[in-house]
Amino acid sequence: MTIANVLTVALLVIGCFFFLTGTIGLVRFPDFYARMHATGKSDTLAVFCCLLALAIHHGLALDSFKLLLIAVFVYVANPTGTHAICRAAFRAGVKPWTRKTNK
């Protein structure tokens, strides 16, 4: 039981850490695309860690299976959503921020 608890806590901490970095990145990064990098994808790993932690905590049951299923769907849906938003911006002509090296 203790091993499961340790794993649960460790995974939750890791998950929250990546949520935190994603959110800080959302505030700190300079433009639209860079912000999508920070939020769109760190969240996938963070959600996966958190859900896995909850599933381990719950033990072998139907609800754990459902939790892992959510993780799989997020794994597929999150990049698709990120891509859709970025593609819309790309088509709309949003210029990416770049370092002013050739100026």
Next chain:
Amino acid sequence: MDPNREPRPESVAGGLREDRRRRPMHIVIAFALLMPFWLLLSGHYDTFHISLGVFCCLLVSRGSADLLFGHIGLENKHVVAGRYLTYIPWHFWQIVLSNIHVAKLVLSPRPPINPRIISFPTKLTNDLALVTFANSITLTPGTITLDLINGIFHVHAIDDAVADDLLGGEMENRIDRIFLRREHREE
């Protein structure tokens, strides 16, 4: 580069849309797949909930049977499925690595980022391979697939390291290998 002037995108590999005919057999198979899934997830086994499930599954299988059983243009699906399973752990590890990389960027006092759009042609031709590659790029933190126009990927990369990683082509080669395209390699 002016994104507004790009031509309207077209599917690189056609062929997915051709034999999409709704066949009764496909609806039945889709229903047979969906119904156990409903029962598994719902957990309520009274008449009301099960009839709800039957109704929903019928609706969904009628609407999406032709999506599930489209022709994907692959000869030996079992081999491809097997290789696909070996790709997922490697890709997951890449996600972890690059998440750590982006976390470092975020937490450094002056983020050494150098965002830019890179465009490169791809050697993948199969629709499923292209979708896998595009989604893999997006899922790997630091790179987002912006668009795929006539076989050219437009990818937004957040710094040089992730851009070089992508242009190194390891991911593309692995996906290429999944879909049995080894003999058509150009180099």
